[in-house]
Amino acid sequence: NAGVTQTPKFRVLKTGQSMTLLCAQDMNHEYMYWYRQDPGMGLRLIHYSVGEGTTAKGEVPDGYNVSRLKKQNFLLGLESAAPSQTSVYFCASSYSSSQPQHFGDGTRLSIL
C-alpha cells in the first residue's frame, strides 16, 4: 500500500535553478494538494486540483506552478528557485474535499 509517494525526499538547489516535485497517489483520489510547512507554522496550501486536468491557486501560489495531466500524479514546479522557497513540501490527496487528506512523507527543499 504505497498511498501518497513524493519524490525526491531531499534536494538542494541554487538560487535561480528550476525543479519539479512529483506526487503520485494510488488511491484513485480526485483531489490533490500541495502544501509547504515552515518552522513554527502549520501547513499552507500552495495549489490544489479537484480532478485530472484541473488546477487552482491556494494561499501561497506565487513562484510555483502545477500540473495534473494524469489523475494519479500532481507535479509542483519551481521555475526560478528563491531562498524564500526553502521549506518542507507536502503533497496530499483525498477522495472528496470533505474526506480526510492523506499525506506523503514530505520533500525537504533547501535553496542556497
Next chain:
Amino acid sequence: AQKITQTQPGMFVQEKEAVTLDCTYDTSDPSYGLFWYKQPSSGEMIFLIYQGSYDQQNATEGRYSLNFQKARKSANLVISASQLGDSAMYFCAMRERISQGGSEKLVFGKGTKLTVNP
C-alpha cells in the same frame, strides 16, 4: 485573522495520563469540518480524527476523542492513557470552502508540541 488557533505551543504529560490539546476556530460557514493530525519527529502527517459541524456526537477513535463545543467554536483533542509514542506535534485543521463551486481546503493551526514523560 487567524482561523485556527492553537494556544499551547508546548504541552507535557505523564505517561498513562490524559491530556487535552486546545483548538479554537473561526468561520461563518454553517458547514465545516475539523481535523486533527499528528506529526512525529520523522515528519509524516498522520490523520487522527474528524468532526463535522453537523455531527450530533463527539468523534472518537480509540484513545482519541474530540471535545466539540460548537457555541464556543472549540474542538479540543483529548488523548487518554498517554503513551511515549504520542510525543509529536499535533495540528488542528479546518475544512474551509474555497469557491462557490464547493472546492474546499484545509486551514491549519500552528500546532502544539506534546511531550510524554515516562
